[in-house]
Amino acid sequence: MTMRLNVEHRTHYTYNAPVPYGLQQVRLRPKSRPGQLVETWDIEVLGGQVEVAFEDEHANSVDLVSFTPGQSEIEIICRGTVTTEDRAGVVGPQGGFVPLWLFQRSTDLTKPGDGTAALVAATTRQDDDLSTLHALSALVLSRIPYSTDQAAPDLTAEDVITLGHGVCQDHAHVFITAARAMGFPARYVSGYLMMNDRVDQDASHAWAEVHVPSLGWVGFDVSNGISPDARYIRVATGLDYRGAAPISGLRYGLAGEAMSVSLQVQQQ
Amino acid sequence: MLGKTAGGLFWMFRYLERAENTARMIDAGLRISLTRSSAAESEWTAILSSTGLKSAYEAAHGAPDGPKIIDFLLRDPGNPGSVMAGIETARTNARTVRTALTREVWEAVNECYMVLKKLLAQPIADRDLPRVLQVIRQRTAIVRGASHGSMVRNDIYNFCRIGTFFERADNTARILDQKYYILLPSVRLVGSASDNVQWDTILRATSTTRAYQTLHEGETDPRAIAQFLILDGRLPRSLAFCYGKIGENLGFIAQEYDTRHPCHALAETLCHKFKAHDMNAIFDYGLHEFISDFLADSARLGRQIEIDYRFTE
């Protein structure tokens, strides 16, 4: 089954004072790959300009955007059309130069602790890796139900386990941390999901991928209890949220920031 | 050239000039306290005021006292405006802009610092003071000489010169600001005129006593002193001379870069004031007002140069 998805994604930042200098790393360009064909994709920046575009170590397309000096707002608009295919979450073998052992490294956000150990202990080992990982995914969701209460971008996996609920990013972090503790290379994925019942989506989405010897990378969307299908557009990957964040930046001065996102994903 | 470097050069030479000027003022104070002890306290106060360090001194030491003031201005580690602190700041700036300096200039600054650091490590005994002040003047003169003799006449040199003249003009203006009232025609004192200790302070603090006497054949007259320090283009410490040089040096940079900035127009306006005015016009306008205006204009020009040549972000 294939789908043709139209995306319009606007991220609008406003500041309570002019920003003298600022930069943002934008990881918002999906790439064509088996199961995902990017027909068109454009990024427009209002109140800033793209300085350089490059590929990072995970082969994500990154745009470095600078603020127009003295601006107090900046908007990044992505528009595009992507044809997707349901491959039951299977992404395939590791490409590029990143050695698989790198995906077993813990990061600040995915440092395993007692909470992770308890999750791993409670996961029923199945005959095949895939079933084990699905069991882990189900366990994470049952112990950490989806809730947007107290959502914060800097929660670590252990924080989330303690808190007992979370959003897609938190689920992905907990799942990655546990999968690594079980010996699997695992990574964070940011992207888009077309929710069936609506055009206006709340926010961009996040899930996890685990490398299993027989299949290569396989996706797990813990929050939705499934592997990604044709409704998913994969945009960027990294060891955790920080490595794959759609936008991460730095600015001079003391201006406070407010952000609003509007996202439409619809089938054509 | 980096904007930071231009700023570093400008400040390096300002600090050197300031340290030298402070030494000249200490010399003036010392001379007055030796020869006219009754006037010493008020003259020391005037000197402190014109260095801008009066309140810092009072906070630390209270009432004006010759030896304390000398130590405060010369080397007190608690005084960031001391001669020693100025030399140290100049040298730190020199290290920052090391690549823009010739080896001669750098070595002259470094040696100046090393010599004075040793010389000023302890409070100076009265009998050693004249020699110490002489060493300060000599060491700063060597830096000036080294820059004259070894630096290419490009933007680097011009920023150094602008720093020097900026500080020097400021210094002359601040001394005049302290003493303007004794130069006013209305308060000319009949009879005692040629023996006015305050005129002496002004001329000594700017090290212009001899030059004044040579050019005015010994006749001391407040109006002539004002004329001399403000408008006389022959005197390297007069406001007119310093601003002539600042205008000239800014002009060279504009020529080298083929670009004029707002600071150029501002400098021209300021230079014009000296050309267009004679002493009568200044007295009519008000000497105090003229000097106050000058200090404000000069500060504005300093900020504009800093912006135009990107000393900082």
Add this chain to the structure above:
Amino acid sequence: MCRLDGMAKQTQFFDEMTGRGNGPRAPYEDYCAWFKNEDTARLLAKSEEAEALFRLIGVTFNVYGDPDATERLIPFDLVPRIMAAREWAKVAKGIEQRVRALNAFLHDIYHRQEIIRAGRLPAEMIARNDAFLPQMIGMTPPGDIYTHIVGTDLVRTGDDEFYVLEDNARTPSGVSYMLENRETMLHMFPELFSKVKVQPVSQYPRSLRRSLSACAPNACEGRPTLAVLTPGIHNSAYYEHAFIADQMSAELVEGHDLRVVDGRVAMRTTRGYKPIDVLYRRVDDDFLDPLTFNPDSMLGVPGIMDVYRAGGVTIANAPGTGIADDKAIYSYMPDIVEFYTGEKAILQNVPTHRCSDSEALKYVLDNLADLVVKEVHGSGGYGMLVGPAASKKEIAAFRAKLEANPGNYIAQPTLALSTVPILTEAGLAPRHVDLRPFVLVSPDRIEITPGGLTRVALTEGSLVVNSSQGGGTKDTWVLEE
């Protein structure tokens, strides 16, 4: 009248002037002939003159954690270390081979990691290496050069025995001392240089400029603009940063002078922002770019790694080259050289025990009094144990550290480092030395300045030559053929 008598016959160490105590070796013949007619008092006076000169020029370094001595001189000894052309040729050939291998190794580690696939290097050596930067994976720097500037530390133990002690592929320092030492010697003993023909070193700044320019990125238009990035005047090596920038006519910049402008890294000049093509940076990887590495860094340039990956700037040395300075990697250097060059290593490695290995650890613990133990990531002579020179108490304390974290240490036999005489009040006296030649790597050539920096342990019997530990330096002469 100076005499060589002070150099009593000694056989334990190889002395570069007198061999094993048999009078001047060939490279020193002319020097010794001159020296015999000199007067010790005059030379000691010259020595003071040299110190005054260094202080005036400002050839100083800052010692971390020593607020009272913010600017210190590295002691300079005026007896040169002299090598014959033929001795040098072999050393230079060995260094060139090693540096070539290092570059190939770095390229490989950040690409396919063939050496690991081939089973010649365990993956943990990279995975556990803090200097490995994932952000460099897949990145090929302009000209495919990773280590533009290398300072290989060598020690000599005999007439024809040289060992590599460290590779220093990250940011070797000391080149300013090599140049200033020579200038000082020329200034003090002009007559000596007319008697002894010494290969010059003064071409180094020009070579550095040429070598870095040859690695300019594609974005460069016209003549490459170079700059030296320093952490600032409080850095221990600030003098050297200013010196290098001055000598190669490049701007000396700090992080706050730089910005990303129109896709390039540009410096704020009096005429606006000007793009930099090649940045010789003396700022550590972690502080280089707050957007990619340590977000709290004030020393770096936000976005420089992005511009770098996009091909807009050359960073020398490349970020992530420090993996080659790791002392555990060092122990694999003979394999690394062989893997990438297909030749046996010309220069020997010091046999190295990796304490992460339990058998090696046992051996090291049993023989602490005879070994030199170093931290895997250490440098500057900090945190090391020189067994034969250490007290029982020091050894016991070090044993505890070693047992607590064996993976953090390697151990090597104590080498019989060669000596070169220094001038003391009592005349000549032998002191241990090492040698750091400086290597420049560009796509078309590897250039090694004849000689390098000789570091000397000024305390009798000491084997630690680091300036931070009280070592001094000497001028190093390679004679003309």
